Amino acid sequence: MSVFAVKGDICYSTSPAKIEALNDGYVIVEAGRISGVTRNPPNISVHDYTGHIVIPGMTDLHTHAPQYPFRGLGMGMELLEWLDTLIFPEEGRYSDTSYAEQVYSSFAEAMRKSPTTRAVIFGTIHAHAANILSAKMESSGLVSYVGKVSMNRNAPDYLTEANPLEAVESWLSDTASYTSTKPILTPRFTPSCTDELMRGLGELRKKYDLPVQSHLSENVSEVQWVKELCPDSRSYADTYDRYGLLEAPSIMAHCVHLTDEEAGLLKERGTFIAHCPQSNMNLSSGIAPVRRYMNMGMNIGLATDVAGGMYISMFRAVADAVGVSKLRSVLAEKEEPLTFEEAFYLATMGGGKFFGLAGSFMPGYEADILVLSATDSRHSNLRERLEREICLAGDDVELSAKYAAGRKLF
Amino acid sequence: MSVFAVKGDICYSTSPAKIEALNDGYVIVEAGRISGVTRNPPNISVHDYTGHIVIPGMTDLHTHAPQYPFRGLGMGMELLEWLDTLIFPEEGRYSDTSYAEQVYSSFAEAMRKSPTTRAVIFGTIHAHAANILSAKMESSGLVSYVGKVSMNRNAPDYLTEANPLEAVESWLSDTASYTSTKPILTPRFTPSCTDELMRGLGELRKKYDLPVQSHLSENVSEVQWVKELCPDSRSYADTYDRYGLLEAPSIMAHCVHLTDEEAGLLKERGTFIAHCPQSNMNLSSGIAPVRRYMNMGMNIGLATDVAGGMYISMFRAVADAVGVSKLRSVLAEKEEPLTFEEAFYLATMGGGKFFGLAGSFMPGYEADILVLSATDSRHSNLRERLEREICLAGDDVELSAKYAAGRKLF
Numbered sequence: 001m002s003v004f005a006v007k008g009d010i011c012y013s014t015s016p017a018k019i020e021a022l023n024d025g026y027v028i029v030e031a032g033r034i035s036g037v038t039r040n041p042p043n044i045s046v047h048d049y050t051g052h053i054v055i056p057g058m059t060d061l062h063t064h065a066p067q068y069p070f071r072g073l074g075m076g077m078e079l080l081e082w083l084d085t086l087i088f089p090e091e092g093r094y095s096d097t098s099y100a101e102q103v104y105s106s107f108a109e110a111m112r113k114s115p116t117t118r119a120v121i122f123g124t125i126h127a128h129a130a131n132i133l134s135a136k137m138e139s140s141g142l143v144s145y146v147g148k149v150s151m152n153r154n155a156p157d158y159l160t161e162a163n164p165l166e167a168v169e170s171w172l173s174d175t176a177s178y179t180s181t182k183p184i185l186t187p188r189f190t191p192s193c194t195d196e197l198m199r200g201l202g203e204l205r206k207k208y209d210l211p212v213q214s215h216l217s218e219n220v221s222e223v224q225w226v227k228e229l230c231p232d233s234r235s236y237a238d239t240y241d242r243y244g245l246l247e248a249p250s251i252m253a254h255c256v257h258l259t260d261e262e263a264g265l266l267k268e269r270g271t272f273i274a275h276c277p278q279s280n281m282n283l284s285s286g287i288a289p290v291r292r293y294m295n296m297g298m299n300i301g302l303a304t305d306v307a308g309g310m311y312i313s314m315f316r317a318v319a320d321a322v323g324v325s326k327l328r329s330v331l332a333e334k335e336e337p338l339t340f341e342e343a344f345y346l347a348t349m350g351g352g353k354f355f356g357l358a359g360s361f362m363p364g365y366e367a368d369i370l371v372l373s374a375t376d377s378r379h380s381n382l383r384e385r386l387e388r389e390i391c392l393a394g395d396d397v398e399l400s401a402k403y404a405a406g407r408k409l410f
Numbered sequence: 411m412s413v414f415a416v417k418g419d420i421c422y423s424t425s426p427a428k429i430e431a432l433n434d435g436y437v438i439v440e441a442g443r444i445s446g447v448t449r450n451p452p453n454i455s456v457h458d459y460t461g462h463i464v465i466p467g468m469t470d471l472h473t474h475a476p477q478y479p480f481r482g483l484g485m486g487m488e489l490l491e492w493l494d495t496l497i498f499p500e501e502g503r504y505s506d507t508s509y510a511e512q513v514y515s516s517f518a519e520a521m522r523k524s525p526t527t528r529a530v531i532f533g534t535i536h537a538h539a540a541n542i543l544s545a546k547m548e549s550s551g552l553v554s555y556v557g558k559v560s561m562n563r564n565a566p567d568y569l570t571e572a573n574p575l576e577a578v579e580s581w582l583s584d585t586a587s588y589t590s591t592k593p594i595l596t597p598r599f600t601p602s603c604t605d606e607l608m609r610g611l612g613e614l615r616k617k618y619d620l621p622v623q624s625h626l627s628e629n630v631s632e633v634q635w636v637k638e639l640c641p642d643s644r645s646y647a648d649t650y651d652r653y654g655l656l657e658a659p660s661i662m663a664h665c666v667h668l669t670d671e672e673a674g675l676l677k678e679r680g681t682f683i684a685h686c687p688q689s690n691m692n693l694s695s696g697i698a699p700v701r702r703y704m705n706m707g708m709n710i711g712l713a714t715d716v717a718g719g720m721y722i723s724m725f726r727a728v729a730d731a732v733g734v735s736k737l738r739s740v741l742a743e744k745e746e747p748l749t750f751e752e753a754f755y756l757a758t759m760g761g762g763k764f765f766g767l768a769g770s771f772m773p774g775y776e777a778d779i780l781v782l783s784a785t786d787s788r789h790s791n792l793r794e795r796l797e798r799e800i801c802l803a804g805d806d807v808e809l810s811a812k813y814a815a816g817r818k819l820f
């Protein structure tokens with residue numbers, strides 16, 4: 001891979017509290033990784049974006065590709081009603097590979113144009129459709145994990161698998177051909193998976209050394225239902241943990257209503273929390289106590305959770321994370337709201353950590369780079385320009401350039 | 411004015427609970443007002459927007475034109491710090507008419523392209539700049555009220571008027587030449603106005619038969635400050651009411667923390683509440699109890715409150731009003747969140763009522779019409795398409811056509 005520099009007004013996190021900001025600087029890329037940021041013109045090929053803001057790519061730690069057509073629909077419902085009424089019938093359609101082909105093409109294209117360079121994605125139970133999704137994501141240039149969903153109870157017949165573990169192993173054998181798109185075990189959530197299925201997935205995790213993604217403690221009714229379904233579990237978190245499914249690398253989306261004991265367990269296991277502020281508002285789930293999780297030093301990133309979240313852009317997730325944390329600080333607990341710095345960190349370094357060294361411009365990080373367009377530099381403070389550009393960007397973000405793992409997507 | 415019809419997929423409120431939806435219909439306009447909606451092709455000139463969604467124009471009941479350049483800045487602060495640190499210094503610049511000319515041109519152009527057909531707007535204390543703003547709004551084609559701000563205490567010298575009442579009367583004499591842009595009395599808020607100023611504005615209100623706009627009960631620190639400033643007032647609301655400044659037509663922005671007694675007083679006076687969901691989140695003010703106000707049958711509309719709110723688009727205000735009401739229902743009170751129907755009603759008919767008959771397609775309403783672009787009609791239910799288009803629209807909304815009071819803007 002080539003050596004080159006990206007020139008512009010550079011901003012990147014080095015910690016949750018700190019955004020480095022350097023006007024007219026150079027991000028140096030060597031063999032797909034950052035080797036440094038400098039003020040001095042380097043004697044290598046320069047991609048010149050003078051006047052543009054240059055930031056690390058963002059990681060969307062939780063999203064559902066098959067729900068992409070349903071953004072903005074059914075937002076008057078809460079989680080369980082929304083799943084039954086809208087989402088399950090929609091997901092049923094992915095047995096039709098031509099439908100999967102059509103939706104996953106537009107999803108991957110939207111992801112390609114978005115600020116997301118890395119993503120962790122739910123498919124449906126359909127292995128063939130999951131493979132189509134993986135192929136589309138591979139072509140998009142993003143780095144991603146794609147999961148064929150596992151579920152064998154509390155769903156319509158057409159989404160209930162008779163042999164879910166065999167289905168996973170068969171699907172896994174088809175995923176080897178991709179380089180930037182890896183498989184991830186994906187039990188939908190405890191209400192959809194019997195203990196036997198969870199146990200089997202725990203075994204597959206060890207056998208194939210795979211990461212895991214699922215949902216945890218999103219909505220009060222869901223938490224109550226899990227209590228009824230699993231009377232012998234210590235907690236909702238325990239329904240995963242007793243089969244090893246919280247062990248890093250794993251991602252649990254939402255975590256709005258965790259008990260202290262559950263939060264401690266996730267911390268101990270190194271589980272990543274995918275914070276989904278938009279979705280948790282839209283489905284009346286609540287506001288996750290992100291300040292508490294950050295104070296505990298937990299692994300945490302941001303996510304769009306399409307279609308619980310309406311917006312595919314991680315810029316919107318950053319703005320929403322800050323916004324809802326303010327409402328939480330007024331209405332729920334007297335804790336400090338998230339700063340813009342912290343939300344930016346979560347979207348870049350926080351979620352990026354799931355992929356290793358991603359989401360910063362410190363040396364050794366993978367070269368995920370976004371070049372923003374249309375910056376208004378009347379306000380000369382670069383840090384302020386950054387906040388403004390991120391927060392004011394709509395869903396249809398226009399970027400001037402995008403690189404993932406050192407490769408230029410456009 | 412001509413007679414014509416606008417053809418498309420028509421949606422409009424007839425009450426807070428009901429959106430009428432008619433595919434392939436015609437909105438008939440005569441002499442600037444709606445004469446009806448019909449399925450039958452009329453024998454008049456047809457503006458054909460087949461396949462587009464056609465809705466009433468929206469009323470932005472509260473926004474600050476001079477804060478337009480500050481959208482997305484300082485969002486880590488609460489109200490009083492934000493005013494002192496960012497907003498007052500910015501407003502001070504409007505003594506420079508060339509600066510006012512520049513910013514108000516871009517504000518008016520953004521408003522012209524937005525979903526807003528009617529707006530109620532704060533300027534600064536500067537009469538000359540307020541006149542520039544009125545001229546720009548007149549040219550925009552929107553119907554609006556523009557207020558020269560009055561303030562004579564608790565502000566930097568450059569924003570404290572020595573003779574605020576004379577300044578208002580002198581400004582008023584310059585506002586007669588506009589037809590779509592009317593003056594409105596604009597005490598900034600109680601902390602900025604002495605009792606003497608409030609009393610004088612109350613007299614001017616009666617003398618010139620003018621409407622009034624101000625801020626009420628936005629932020630907990632502000633409410634506490636008003637208590638200290640006005641120890642002999644029964645309440646924050648009373649600091650306006652004792653000088654007749656709540657009498658309809660008047661608008662009080664925010665009303666996040668009203669007591670029951672204050673809410674009752676506003677109801678009795680017919681005051682309009684401008685609900686500003688974005689701003690109340692950004693400045694950590696809280697979430698106004700809109701469900702309670704609607705149950706009381708109060709006059710209420712939606713507002714962007716730029717730049718406390720970051721977005722000029724009323725579509726965003728609709729989405730945010732629904733979103734934060736869900737968080738309120740989870741975190742604060744067990745009341746029903748706003749439905750999309752209700753938020754759409756507030757943005758159209760609710761705020762439109764301040765202007766008389768505006769914000770619906772029922773016969774007699776002024777012909778404010780928006781034609782949306784780029785609709786995805788795969789989901790054939792028009793009501794669902796409407797929600798989706800409104801909610802997914804970013805700040806930079808593209809409309810195919812816009813009419814205000816029967817006049818085509820584009």
